[in-house]
Amino acid sequence: xxxxxxxxxxxxxxxxxxxxxxxxxxxxxxxxxxxxxxxxxxxxxxxxxxxxxxxxxxxxxxxxxxxxxxxxxxxxxxxxxxxxxxxxxxxxxxxxxxxxxxxxxxxxxxxxxxxxxxxxxxxxxxxxxxxxxxxxxxxxxxxxxxxxx
Amino acid sequence: xxxxxxxxxxxxxxxxxxxxxxxxxxxxxxxxxxxxxxxxxxxxxxxxxxxxxxxxxxxxxxxxxxxxxxxxxxxxxxxxxxxxxxxxxxxxxxxxxxxxxxxxxxxxxxxxxxxxxxxxxxxxxxxxxxxxxxxxxxxxx
Numbered sequence: 001x002x003x004x005x006x007x008x009x010x011x012x013x014x015x016x017x018x019x020x021x022x023x024x025x026x027x028x029x030x031x032x033x034x035x036x037x038x039x040x041x042x043x044x045x046x047x048x049x050x051x052x053x054x055x056x057x058x059x060x061x062x063x064x065x066x067x068x069x070x071x072x073x074x075x076x077x078x079x080x081x082x083x084x085x086x087x088x089x090x091x092x093x094x095x096x097x098x099x100x101x102x103x104x105x106x107x108x109x110x111x112x113x114x115x116x117x118x119x120x121x122x123x124x125x126x127x128x129x130x131x132x133x134x135x136x137x138x139x140x141x142x143x144x145x146x147x148x149x
Numbered sequence: 150x151x152x153x154x155x156x157x158x159x160x161x162x163x164x165x166x167x168x169x170x171x172x173x174x175x176x177x178x179x180x181x182x183x184x185x186x187x188x189x190x191x192x193x194x195x196x197x198x199x200x201x202x203x204x205x206x207x208x209x210x211x212x213x214x215x216x217x218x219x220x221x222x223x224x225x226x227x228x229x230x231x232x233x234x235x236x237x238x239x240x241x242x243x244x245x246x247x248x249x250x251x252x253x254x255x256x257x258x259x260x261x262x263x264x265x266x267x268x269x270x271x272x273x274x275x276x277x278x279x280x281x282x283x284x285x286x287x288x289x290x
Contacts, residue, residue: 018236035218035221105154
């Protein structure tokens, strides 16, 4: 990751800007998934949702009270609200799927979400989908399936 | 089959929808508002589980891990927002999908789970895929 744009002409100068938080996200969620697995040995996923609500509420209160953050009444707020709902829906959908089926059945389907993101991003956001991105996405999805089944 | 297939497919579709919805929310809202909106959604879901499902907040074993899971999930929401703010969804999302690599390594270190040859191959594939995408040029602005 330390290769500078000057020494690597194929990498965009902006790459590090999104790659850094992406890698931190991998660390956060990768560890969270292991901790959730440990927690779910002693509680149901519905009870874990209650604790997630406590955590999110605590951070929200800190932002609202401690830092004076306010929800803006702007057009984009509807997408923000939808995003919040989808965050919870993702957790519930995966929990229900894993409750009803084996990991080896659920994971290959669930791991395909970058494909759905790519399709939606091309249609809705007009992003370009290059051969490199498609190939890289396919390799990652295949790798994730191999790791988790 | 439908009992697990529909929610699994729902997870994949909803995850795709979340990433696009976040891009549409930018730059009108920032990561702090996203965390608050997520908190509100969790509160309403928790209330529904308590009122209609009779679920209660467990206070015994596993609570410390549940709290840490919540804290890391909130951190994940923040970093996902920032990453999508700075890069295109088709670049960022495949990279963020690589989190099972960290899970596999952590589970091997602390839960005595085994990294089988297939898992090692999967980890190598994910790293290779991330490197392929990481070398992609950004779209001209």
